[in-house]
Amino acid sequence: MTTNNRFKLSLMMFLEFFVWGSWYVTLGTFLGNNLEASGAQLAAAFSTQSFGAIIAPFVIGLIADRYFNAEKILGILHLLGAVLMYLMFISDSFAAFYPYVFLYMLIYMPTLALANSVSFSQMKDPSREFSSIRVWGTIGWIASGLMISFFFVWDSPAAIGEGLLRNTFLMSSISSLVLGLFAFTLPATPPAAKNNEKQSVSELLGLDALKLLKDKDFAIFFISSVLICIPLAFYYQNANPFLSEVGLSNPTGKMTIGQVSEVLFLLLMPFFFRKFGLKTTLVVGMLAWVVRYVFFAFGDAGEGTYLLIIGIALHGICYDFFFVSGQIYTDSKAGPKYKSAAQGLITLATYGIGMLIGFWIAGFVSDMYFSDGVHQWKNIWLIPSGIAFFVTILFVVFFKDNDFKKANALRRDKKNIQQSSELPT
Numbered sequence: 161m162t163t164n165n166r167f168k169l170s171l172m173m174f175l176e177f178f179v180w181g182s183w184y185v186t187l188g189t190f191l192g193n194n195l196e197a198s199g200a201q202l203a204a205a206f207s208t209q210s211f212g213a214i215i216a217p218f219v220i221g222l223i224a225d226r227y228f229n230a231e232k233i234l235g236i237l238h239l240l241g242a243v244l245m246y247l248m249f250i251s252d253s254f255a256a257f258y259p260y261v262f263l264y265m266l267i268y269m270p271t272l273a274l275a276n277s278v279s280f281s282q283m284k285d286p287s288r289e290f291s292s293i294r295v296w297g298t299i300g301w302i303a304s305g306l307m308i309s310f311f312f313v314w315d316s317p318a319a320i321g322e323g324l325l326r327n328t329f330l331m332s333s334i335s336s337l338v339l340g341l342f343a344f345t346l347p348a349t350p351p352a353a354k355n356n357e358k359q360s361v362s363e364l365l366g367l368d369a370l371k372l373l374k375d376k377d378f379a380i381f382f383i384s385s386v387l388i389c390i391p392l393a394f395y396y397q398n399a400n401p402f403l404s405e406v407g408l409s410n411p412t413g414k415m416t417i418g419q420v421s422e423v424l425f426l427l428l429m430p431f432f433f434r435k436f437g438l439k440t441t442l443v444v445g446m447l448a449w450v451v452r453y454v455f456f457a458f459g460d461a462g463e464g465t466y467l468l469i470i471g472i473a474l475h476g477i478c479y480d481f482f483f484v485s486g487q488i489y490t491d492s493k494a495g496p497k498y499k500s501a502a503q504g505l506i507t508l509a510t511y512g513i514g515m516l517i518g519f520w521i522a523g524f525v526s527d528m529y530f531s532d533g534v535h536q537w538k539n540i541w542l543i544p545s546g547i548a549f550f551v552t553i554l555f556v557v558f559f560k561d562n563d564f565k566k567a568n569a570l571r572r573d574k575k576n577i578q579q580s581s582e583l584p585t
Contacts, residue, residue: 161282161289165347169279170296172346175339176275178300179238180268182332183245185305185412186315188401190325195254199530203523205254206397208262210516212269214508229350230281234274235343237267238336245333249326281349291426298423302416307331309413315404369494369502378493380559384446385486385506386514387551391449391544392478393518398526399456399472402537407461408468418475425476429484438489439561445481446552448474453545457538483510 161169191197191205244264251257275297283289308314308331314324373379403411433441452474459467486506494502525543529536 161284165282166293168346169282169293172275172278172339172342173293173297174300174303175335175342176271176300177297178304179241179332179336179339181301181304182308182335183248183328184396185400185415186308186325186328188397189315189320189404190328191254191257192401193320193404194323194325195251195257197254199523199526201254201258201523202397202526203519205258205261206393206519206522207516208265209269210512210519211262212265212267213511213515215266216270216273227351229348230274230277231343231346231349234271234278234346235340237271237274238340238343240267241271242333242337242340245329245336249329249333278346278349282347295423298419302419304331305412305416305419309410313410315400315410315412317404317407320404369505372493372502375493377559377561380555381442381486381489382506382509384442384551384555384559386509386517387554388446388449388482388548389510389514390518390521391453391548393515394453394522394525394541394544395475397519397522398540402456402535402541403468405535406468406537408465409461414469415472417469417472421473421476422479423476425480426484429480432481433485433488437561438485439559441481441485442559443552443556445477445479445483445485446548446555448477448481449548450545450552452478453541453548457541457545
């Protein structure tokens with residue numbers, strides 16, 4: 161890969177996630193405080209991400225893979241996104257806001273896969289090269305949060321009261337416009353499939369990989385992946401409103417600690433994975449959700465601030481140890497024939513179905529524990545903690561991790577044979 165292309169791809173990833181992080185983290189706080197949205201309405205707004213994840217395979221499979229260069233579609237979608245973001249910026253009620261956020265997420269979610277496609281097309285060995293490009297996306301997300309909290313200070317109590325969080329949509333609109341124009345300068349990424357190649361709906365959605373569910377271990381992992389997305393949705397939907405409401409200063413900037421820990425634990429995960437195996441890694445990831453929400457339930461912006469910070473920092477373990485490990489496991493189980501289909505199925509099940517269920521449950525719980533203008537956050541956070549604990553028990557009892565045991569036995573046998581061959585005769 162040339163230095164010029166590496167720079168372009170890194171900048172693309174930075175902007176891709178800067179655009180998303182600019183408004184998504186503070187969405188719940190803005191809607192609740194400035195558009196007087198209820199928990200159910202927050203759920204509706206956040207659920208647009210799930211609908212976008214469900215529709216994304218159709219966009220990629222029917223359009224990007226067949227008719228147009230990926231970088232051009234990426235540019236067009238972000239230019240449209242810039243317009244929708246501006247319309248969200250000037251909306252003065254939830255009824256006016258919702259159609260725009262719904263349309264926006266339908267066109268934004270496919271850009272995640274398009275950005276990956278543009279990157280992969282320039283790499284000889286994605287397993288070695290992609291992480292150094294993708295990390296700039298995490299840096300972009302962190303940068304947006306730091307700008308909101310420490311540069312513009314839009315998430316202070318006074319600024320929230322004045323409605324300054326509305327400016328996050330303008331910032332996202334401008335950055336989306338920049339990315340939309342910049343995308344047309346990216347390396348050409350022509351369609352991979354031929355126009356006359358037919359592809360069924362089941363192939364587009366990764367449903368061909370359903371036969372993997374015949375394997376008991378994979379079926380348990382699949383069910384656990386869907387269920388663990390319920391507590392994950394609580395974090396995305398409620399964390400920023402919670403931190404703002406309890407009075408934590410610079411909440412959006414401090415939430416970037418989660419992305420920093422994500423990078424650190426991503427580097428540690430291969431060692432942990434090799435040392436302790438798949439099952440232990442996944443279980444640690446799920447238990448981190450249990451602990452995180454207990455810390456949120458009992459933390460506060462005074463003497464309990466450290467509990468809130470630790471809860472945020474656990475994001476790296478929560479996400480990397482379960483979701484990244486899960487992607488590796490899915491890849492190993494699928495084999496060459498169903499690799500893409502299996503990853504598509506897991507994405508549809510988690511970010512599509514699982515998160516959709518989770519957002520609606522989170523909205524229902526938030527409304528149930530809201531009275532006199534105040535949320536009973538302790539009760540709200542203990543519910544996803546309990547759900548995560550239930551999923552962990554389900555996984556521990558029924559997932560046997562036979563593949564890892566066989567691999568360990570094979571490694572021991574090879575080591576014994578090697579040691580035997582080195583003994584003097």
